[in-house]
Amino acid sequence: MDLLALADFNLVARHGGFGKASRAAGRPKATLSRRVNELEASLQLRLFERGGRLLKLTEEGRALFERTGQLLTELDEAATAIASGGGSPRGRLRISAPLLFSQTAMGKLAAEFGMQYPEVRLEVTTDDREVDMIEEAYDLVIRVNPKPNETLVGRAFLRDRLVVVASPNLVRPTEGVPVPAVVRGTGDRATAWAIKSEDANASISVDPILHLSSMIMVRDAVRAGIGAARLPISLVSQDLAAGRLAHWGDVDAPDIALWTLYPSRRLLSARVAAFLEHLREAFPKGTPDELAAYVGRAERVQPSNQRELPAAR
Known part of the structure; x- marks a missing residue:
């Protein structure tokens, strides 16, 4: 199987269309379309349903995307780590978190994480619905009392009442x-x-x-x-x-339980592992009192930690 064609297929599937994938990657739309067509021909499978302006994964395409997306990410991370001589987290990390946790704690958590790992580009969106991690390209989700899901693994890191x-x-x-x-x-x-x-x-x-x-x-x-x-x-x-x-x-x-969830896989990306450790350090006991104390510290202004910005010219 052509890994380059497979990577282009994953790029198009993740962005939901050839145009969006082309703009995100800075690659010609015609090249992406040709690579996907070649992959479909080699597999003798239709991976996308094409109709009008909509592009939708077929059942076979969804299965291929779910099974190969994380593998390609891990290959890319391994190559980057070897090339740089280390396994320092880097790249984009997309997280979905519930509204209340985002409003009270996520801003401070994200800032602390960003200062500790400046090569990670953290993106946090707020949503109480059950997002589709594969379809919407999330690396990690935080959920309140989630339903069992055989495709995801995780743990409760905070409890409330x-x-x-x-x-x-x-x-x-x-x-x-x-x-x-x-x-x-x-x-x-x-x-x-x-x-x-x-x-x-x-x-x-x-x-x-x-x-x-x-x-x-x-x-x-x-x-x-x-x-x-x-x-x-x-x-x-x-x-x-x-x-x-x-x-x-x-x-x-x-009790209310907050869980971190991510796709089940043998290797965990360095970015996700680093953020999970960041949560463990912030809430080692995972008690309501710990969360209350953290929220209280987040609400208090700390002038000594504020950076001075240059005056506007």
Whole structure:
């Protein structure tokens, strides 16, 4: 099999079209098309469905892409490492992370990683949906309580738990009387929240009056005193310690687990391995308190660490 043709096939599959692949690689579109045609002819397989402006992998093309993409990446990394005399991480690293973790911790994590590994070009996108790592060319994804996936491997690196909080000025009503509630998203229509208690049936009746799209917005609304909410303890621990919020109870639900996931393969790229180690160093115990402390440090401005920029001319 022609490795150059296989590499060009992977380039086109990763970018979703000959035009995009041509612009990304700075290669003629006609050359990429010819190489892919030659590969299809040698394999006697159609790898792409071509129709109008759309280019879609066939079932055989998807299987070839999934099996050869990482192998070609590893070959390229091995050759680069040998040529440079070492295995220092370099190149592009694409990561998908959930919204709340991105808003509270990912900026600081990315900056620290970038300073430690200046030859890595880190790209982080925020998305709560289950992205397709192969189709969308991600090297690593961070997900909350992910479903089992036989094509991915990983581990939980952080755990959190939900608590019910409210402004200290909001009086907790008697049992059965609904409290105004702030919830995330439009689909939460719960009328009661189960909380951990000696009484297995303990709950708080709620009336969702405000639906917001992010946990940060929910927390800010609760701080303002409009109602109660279920929030991760790591997000509100400093507010609880400072008396800005009151703790009404722990939600009776499984812990929140943040996982790092990547395609199952024998060799792990130096970039991904370095970022996994970076996460382990940032959260060695993986506890909610650790995450809360990290978020607190990220929110505080450190003037001594700021770089001076030249004045505009």
